[in-house]
Each structure stands twice: as C-alpha cells, then as structure tokens.
Amino acid sequence: MPELPDLQxxxxxxxxxxxxxxxxKIEVPNAKKxxxxxxxxxxxxxxxxxxxxxxxxxxxxxxxxxxxxFGLHLMLHGKLFLFDTxxxxxxxxxxxxxxxxxxxxLTDFQGIATPTLNxxxxxxxxxxxxxxxxxxxxxxxxxTNIKTVLLDxxxxxxxxxxxxxxxxxxxxxxxxxVSSKIPGSKLKELVQAIRSVLEDAEKSIMKSNLDIVNGxxxxxxxxxxxxxxxxxxxxxxxxxxxxxxxxxxxEQELFE
DNA sequence: ACGCGTGTTACTGT
DNA sequence: GACAGTAACACGCG
Numbered sequence: 001m002p003e004l005p006d007l008q009x010x011x012x013x014x015x016x017x018x019x020x021x022x023x024x025k026i027e028v029p030n031a032k033k034x035x036x037x038x039x040x041x042x043x044x045x046x047x048x049x050x051x052x053x054x055x056x057x058x059x060x061x062x063x064x065x066x067x068x069x070f071g072l073h074l075m076l077h078g079k080l081f082l083f084d085t086x087x088x089x090x091x092x093x094x095x096x097x098x099x100x101x102x103x104x105x106l107t108d109f110q111g112i113a114t115p116t117l118n119x120x121x122x123x124x125x126x127x128x129x130x131x132x133x134x135x136x137x138x139x140x141x142x143x144t145n146i147k148t149v150l151l152d153x154x155x156x157x158x159x160x161x162x163x164x165x166x167x168x169x170x171x172x173x174x175x176x177x178v179s180s181k182i183p184g185s186k187l188k189e190l191v192q193a194i195r196s197v198l199e200d201a202e203k204s205i206m207k208s209n210l211d212i213v214n215g216x217x218x219x220x221x222x223x224x225x226x227x228x229x230x231x232x233x234x235x236x237x238x239x240x241x242x243x244x245x246x247x248x249x250x251e252q253e254l255f256e
Numbered sequence: 257a258c259g260c261g262t263g264t265t266a267c268t269g270t
Numbered sequence: 271g272a273c274a275g276t277a278a279c280a281c282g283c284g
Contacts, residue, residue, distance in 0.1 A: 058263075076262040077281070109281045112264080144273065161262065243276060244262080270274080
C-alpha cells in the first residue's frame with residue numbers, strides 16, 4: 001500500500017526511534033515468507049545493535065552492528081507498529097523485541113508481507129538514482145508501454161501504481177507510449193519528474209505526519225486521485241480500467 | 257453497505 | 271523470448 005515516499009518517511013522515523021536498540025528476541029507468528037528458520041534468525045540477530053534503517057527499492061532494510069541486514073517488504077497491506085511493552089496488533093507476521101522491552105511489529109492480514117534475512121544485493125538502480133543515460137539505453141530495446149516499465153522493479157526500483165501516474169503526468173508523457181519511441185529530450189523530463197514527484201511527496205508526508213510509520217498519505221496527489229476530476233492545468237482526468245487503474249489526461253503526449 | 261486499492265508471482269496465450 | 275492480460279493473496283477503509 002505505501003509507496004516510495006511513504007517508505008522513505010517510515011524509514012526516517014524508525015531510524016529516529018529505534019537506532020541504538022539491541023535485539024533481545026524475534027518472534028514469528030506467521031513465517032510464511034521468511035527466507036530462513038526462526039531459529040537461524042534469532043541466532044543471527046539476537047544481541048545485535050540496530051544501526052541503521054533505510055529504504056531499498058520497495059523494501060525497508062534494517063542494518064545491525066555486525067553487518068547483517070534484515071529486509072522487510074510490505075507488499076500490499078503490510079503495516080509496521082511500534083509498541084512499548086506488548087504487541088496487541090492483529091495479523092502479526094514478525095515481532096522484533098528490544099532489550100528495553102519495546103518492539104517493532106510487522107502485520108499483514110494477507111500474510112504476504114515478506115521479511116528477508118540478508119537479502120541479495122540488486123544491481124537495478126533505485127528510482128531516485130536513475131539517470132537519463134541509463135533509461136535511454138534500457139528503453140531502446142523495450143516495446144512495452146512506459147507505465148509498465150516504470151513499475152518494473154527489474155528496471156527501476158521503488159515506483160508503484162499511484163506515483164507512476166503522477167510522474168507521467170508531470171513529464172507530460174502518455175502512460176501508453178511505446179518506451180522505445182520516447183525521445184531523449186522527453187526522457188530527460190521523465191527523470192526530472194521521477195525525482196521531483198517522489199521527493200516533493202516525501203516532504204509533504206513528513207511535514208504533516210511527524211511520526212508516521214505505517215499507512216499511506218495520498219490526499220496531495222493531483223492525477224491518481226479518485227476525488228479529482230481535472231488536472232491542475234484543467235484537463236479532464238481519464239481512467240483506464242485494467243488490473244490496476246491508470247489515471248491520465250490528454251495533456252500527455254503519446255509516442256508510438 | 258459495498259466497492260475500491262496496493263505488489264508480486266504465476267500462469268495462459270499470442 | 272517478448273509482451274499482454276488476468277487471477278490470486280483476503281481484508282480495511284470510507
């Protein structure tokens with residue numbers, strides 16, 4: 001549910017609240033997606049001090065002082081909660097208990113949020129790091145429409161359905177454009193739109209939700225927003241119904 | 257009160 | 271193999 005800017009805000013707040021704490025014990029009420037045994041997880045992480053929490057693509061990564069990393073992918077409905085003494089949330093997947101009695105829990109009613117001990121390093125660039133050169137090269141051989149490309153985590157990491165629509169509107173590129181047909185000048189606008197849309201969103205989320213570690217904030221979205229009928233520049237917002245909805249306007253140029 | 261929404265994988269079919 | 275389309279996961283929320 002949360003997308004890159006939300007995750008960015010979560011990681012910032014979790015870092016602030018949890019850095020320096022030491023893991024006492026990890027409980028795993030629902031190990032469906034965990035990549036190691038509960039025993040191994042505890043063997044590796046118990047006693048380690050939490051050093052850093054940051055975002056990697058759509059995952060949150062927790063790094064500990066011996067260098068081990070614990071990754072959390074929230075998928076559609078994963079939610080994080082901090083607790084002081086006892087976790088009373090429904091649908092708990094995994095609970096980190098710290099030596100001061102406090103803790104962090106990941107819940108998911110669907111059970112598909114995914115905790116991973118020491119996830120593999122990926123060489124796919126993060127959305128915020130992608131440059132024009134990379135996209136130009138990568139898109140030259142791709143006929144898939146540009147929205148699908150933005151959502152493809154093997155090409156760019158971190159963009160989800162809602163922000164893809166916002167970004168494409170800002171770059172004035174139709175989501176149905178054939179990726180290989182988009183000219184270099186437009187790719188430059190696309191790269192700028194990716195950065196500005198995601199960074200501005202993070203700022204507004206942080207500003208109005210000081211301690212946020214779960215949920216999502218969407219009220220400031222201009223295009224992917226069922227409450228809005230027109231873009232900021234006055235064009236009617238159209239909706240394409242597929243397995244995921246696409247919001248767009250005729251202000252966006254179609255390359256085909 | 258009921259319809260909408262979000263990521264990924266797995267699968268069919270062209 | 272590239273690409274398109276769809277279902278499944280199963281609820282919270284307004």
